[in-house]
Amino acid sequence: MTSRIDRNHRLITSLEKGTWTSHTYREAVLKQIHTVIPYDAYCFTTVDPLTLLSTGAVTEDGIEAIHDRLFINEYMEEDIHKYAELIRSGEHTATLHTSNLQLEQSPRYINILQPAGFGDELRAVLVSGDACWGYLTLYRKTESAVFTEEERWMIQSWTASIASMLRSTSLTLIDEITSESPEEPGILITSDTFQLLSLNASAQYWLSQLRMLEHVGPDVLPRPVRAVSSHLQRKNRAELVVDTQIAPESPSKVCIQLPDGRYLILHASLMQQLTGPDQIAIRLEQAMPQDLLPLLAESHGLSSRERELLGYVLRSYSSKEIAASMHISVYTVQDHLKSIFAKTKVSSRRELIWYFVSRFQLSMILRYKS
Numbered sequence: 001m002t003s004r005i006d007r008n009h010r011l012i013t014s015l016e017k018g019t020w021t022s023h024t025y026r027e028a029v030l031k032q033i034h035t036v037i038p039y040d041a042y043c044f045t046t047v048d049p050l051t052l053l054s055t056g057a058v059t060e061d062g063i064e065a066i067h068d069r070l071f072i073n074e075y076m077e078e079d080i081h082k083y084a085e086l087i088r089s090g091e092h093t094a095t096l097h098t099s100n101l102q103l104e105q106s107p108r109y110i111n112i113l114q115p116a117g118f119g120d121e122l123r124a125v126l127v128s129g130d131a132c133w134g135y136l137t138l139y140r141k142t143e144s145a146v147f148t149e150e151e152r153w154m155i156q157s158w159t160a161s162i163a164s165m166l167r168s169t170s171l172t173l174i175d176e177i178t179s180e181s182p183e184e185p186g187i188l189i190t191s192d193t194f195q196l197l198s199l200n201a202s203a204q205y206w207l208s209q210l211r212m213l214e215h216v217g218p219d220v221l222p223r224p225v226r227a228v229s230s231h232l233q234r235k236n237r238a239e240l241v242v243d244t245q246i247a248p249e250s251p252s253k254v255c256i257q258l259p260d261g262r263y264l265i266l267h268a269s270l271m272q273q274l275t276g277p278d279q280i281a282i283r284l285e286q287a288m289p290q291d292l293l294p295l296l297a298e299s300h301g302l303s304s305r306e307r308e309l310l311g312y313v314l315r316s317y318s319s320k321e322i323a324a325s326m327h328i329s330v331y332t333v334q335d336h337l338k339s340i341f342a343k344t345k346v347s348s349r350r351e352l353i354w355y356f357v358s359r360f361q362l363s364m365i366l367r368y369k370s
Contacts, residue, residue: 011036022056026044026058026134026166029044030042033138037155040144041063041138042058042059042060043136044057044058044135046134047135048256049131049294066116068193071194071223075233075234077107079106079107081096081123087125092127092159093122093155094123098149118142120140122155123135124137126162127163128164128166128167133167133170134163136162171298179258181285181286182201182202185284186200186285187282188200188284189271189280192233192277192280202284203284207222207284209264210264212259213256213258232252232268232280235250235252253266253267264284266284267282269282300343301343302343306340310352312326316353340352
């Protein structure tokens with residue numbers, strides 16, 4: 001088994017030399033995998049590393065038809081091999097048939113996969129460093145052979161390379177953004193079963209951008225919308241029933257980079273109806289500096305302390321104010337600033353602020369203090 005894994009290792013690692021978008025890279029990975037590991041269907045999802053919610057998927061019709069139910073299962077039902085569970089366990093890959101549990105104990109298998117004609121799935125979480133950047137799931141039809149342990153190990157051997165490339169393509173910063181975003185935030189209302197009930201013009205615009213990102217038609221509700229909606233429903237359930245798999249404070253929020261370089265934020269809120277079932281409101285708008293700080297820090301290799309200090313700089317705090325807020329000396333503030341300047345290749349606070357604001361076309365009040 002080891003020799004075959006070593007022999008096929010370059011099938012995926014060779015892709016590291018190419019120039020890709022997130023979408024084209026995932027398509028290339030799926031094509032390479034299929035040459036050595038047959039599968040009948042797939043879902044290759046990128047996620048926001050802060051919330052683990054979907055930022056878009058490459059999939060096909062057989063899985064798209066059951067995708068809504070898979071979302072509900074992932075966020076609202078107890079089951080085996082949840083993605084979050086695979087991240088925590090450090091195993092990072094699993095198949096249904098190599099589980100120690102009986103398949104009858106998996107609602108996902110009994111209620112979703114089996115009725116749709118699928119007999120097995122191979123799941124992988126794609127972790128680079130301390131962050132997860134995506135999920136890869138392969139499926140086989142009932143009449144096909146189940147995934148073998150050798151095939152699982154082969155996927156496992158590729159996860160580090162794939163995760164690193166997902167991270168790289170997710171953090172690619174575009175020097176100049178020319179697209180204009182709506183002035184008003186987008187607002188859309190959905191039912192708890194992902195039925196789109198109403199939306200404003202700005203939401204319609206952002207939905208069209210997400211559909212282009214995922215290469216889906218106008219009748220498909222983009223996966224990030226379904227992801228934040230499902231997560232919110234799980235949070236609401238966790239408030240009523242003790243649920244150890246989700247932190248109540250975890251936001252139903254996702255940050256997505258669009259092909260033109262803009263970052264879009266989706267944030268879901270529960271609308272409690274006076275009559276009838278509750279509905280879900282989702283706000284869509286271009287990301288603000290505080291939303292992009294984690295991504296900016298990751299892309300430039302900033303430490304957690306440097307990231308904290310950058311937040312104060314972008315709010316135009318003076319060195320004395322930063323020192324007081326962070327409980328450090330002014331000299332330490334200056335040392336951190338020098339490190340941030342070196343990593344972001346700027347030479348002053350004003351240049352740092354302008355670089356950050358102009359790149360993402362963000363409106364800020366620059367209360368710069370010397």
